[in-house]
Amino acid sequence: MNIRPFKKEDAGDLSELSSYCARGETDFVMNPYWETEEELIAEFARFGIAPEEHMLVAEVDGEIQGMVGFIRQPGASEAGMYCPIVKRSARGHGIGGELLRAARDLAQSKLGIRLVAAAIGTRNRAGYSLLTSHSFRPVRQHFLMRCDAAPSVPLAETHDFKLEIATREDAEGILEIYLACGFEQRSPEVMRGVISDGRHVHAVARHDDRVVAFCEVETHWPRRVWVSYVGVDPKLRDRGLGTALVAWSLIRQFESGVRTALLMLSPANRSALRAYEKGGFRRHRLVDVLETRF
Numbered sequence: 192m193n194i195r196p197f198k199k200e201d202a203g204d205l206s207e208l209s210s211y212c213a214r215g216e217t218d219f220v221m222n223p224y225w226e227t228e229e230e231l232i233a234e235f236a237r238f239g240i241a242p243e244e245h246m247l248v249a250e251v252d253g254e255i256q257g258m259v260g261f262i263r264q265p266g267a268s269e270a271g272m273y274c275p276i277v278k279r280s281a282r283g284h285g286i287g288g289e290l291l292r293a294a295r296d297l298a299q300s301k302l303g304i305r306l307v308a309a310a311i312g313t314r315n316r317a318g319y320s321l322l323t324s325h326s327f328r329p330v331r332q333h334f335l336m337r338c339d340a341a342p343s344v345p346l347a348e349t350h351d352f353k354l355e356i357a358t359r360e361d362a363e364g365i366l367e368i369y370l371a372c373g374f375e376q377r378s379p380e381v382m383r384g385v386i387s388d389g390r391h392v393h394a395v396a397r398h399d400d401r402v403v404a405f406c407e408v409e410t411h412w413p414r415r416v417w418v419s420y421v422g423v424d425p426k427l428r429d430r431g432l433g434t435a436l437v438a439w440s441l442i443r444q445f446e447s448g449v450r451t452a453l454l455m456l457s458p459a460n461r462s463a464l465r466a467y468e469k470g471g472f473r474r475h476r477l478v479d480v481l482e483t484r485f
Contacts, residue, residue: 192286194293197246197260202228204255205248212276219312220274221335221478222262230412237390237411239265245302246273247293249286256281259290261297261304270298272309274318287321295325298485306484313477327481331457334464335476338452341445342438342471349396349435356443357393357405359383364402365393368422391419394440396432404432406440408452416444418454434466441471 197205209223209231225231235242246260257277263270275290298304309327311318323329357365362383369377377385385391390411396404403424409417418441423433441452454472456463468474 192256192289193250194247194289195250196244197242197248197258199243201248201255201258202231202242205246205258206231208255208258208276208278211279216312216314216476217316218276218279218318219315219476219478220276220318221310221312221476222271223258223260223273223276226415230415233411234262237409238262247290247297249277249290251281257286257290259294261294261302261307263304266303268303269306270302270304270308272307274309274311275321282317287318288325291321291325295485304485306482308480308482310478310480313479319479319481322481325483327483329479330482331480333455333478333480334458334474335478336454336456336467336472337475338441338470338472339450340471341442344438344442345431345435345469349432349439352396352398352403352432354394354396354436354439357386357395357402359387361393361395361402361405362386365395365405365422368402368405368424369420371425372420372422374420374422392416392440392444394436396423396436398427403427404436406433406436408440408444410444414449415451415453416441416449418452429462431466434470437467438470 206225206228209225212218212220213224246258248255249257257275259275260273261270262273275287277286309322362379366377366379366382386393390409392408392410394406395402405422407420409419418437421433421437444452456467
């Protein structure tokens, strides 16, 4: 077996392997979650890093049998792991363990990665056992939620508000709500950049010309979008405004050719869970998030 860096010509085989693992609960890993070669390339472009530097493949007799890798911001010491995935016909021969050891060596010797998070379906017991046998420890769970059809906007919740696609001029108003929600830190410059980077779409709700809610949708996968952040002015929460704004945003995405919308949500957030289910999402997978330090 040869474990080597990713090459561009591997993209088709790896996306096929990823897509296969996504179909069944016992094989499911949250990352990688590509369905097409284009999605693989787009994900690395989104982060501005090279897949050739961050992914490894296992090759036996010239055929790819598995992969492992990392995704991170450029130069960051924290990363998400593309969990070791192996073709079903090649399992039981220790390839997953070899990939995991090779990934650790890559992280330590070349990438400077120290903290790693991996996400894996709760019914993927073999994958869970592999990770925990290599010092990964569970830290939390998430629901992967899916919406496969355009939702309807609950108009009763929006009659006092104007719903619009955001512009860079809305960055300050969005950021104020974003930070009030306790999301990861962003500066005004970063927020303006995210709004105009071509890989996100932001929608806002206005009241008296003031931004009172926002929805951020990641569009780096054109056919499968991610709802990444939703925030509502604290004085206007629990009125259904966030649900309505998400629905309004996704209708436009489905009209433009999107087939699926995705989001990750903590099972402990019961109110948000009910709101998203009301908006057309369903619980697709329950995922364990594990971490380790290299």
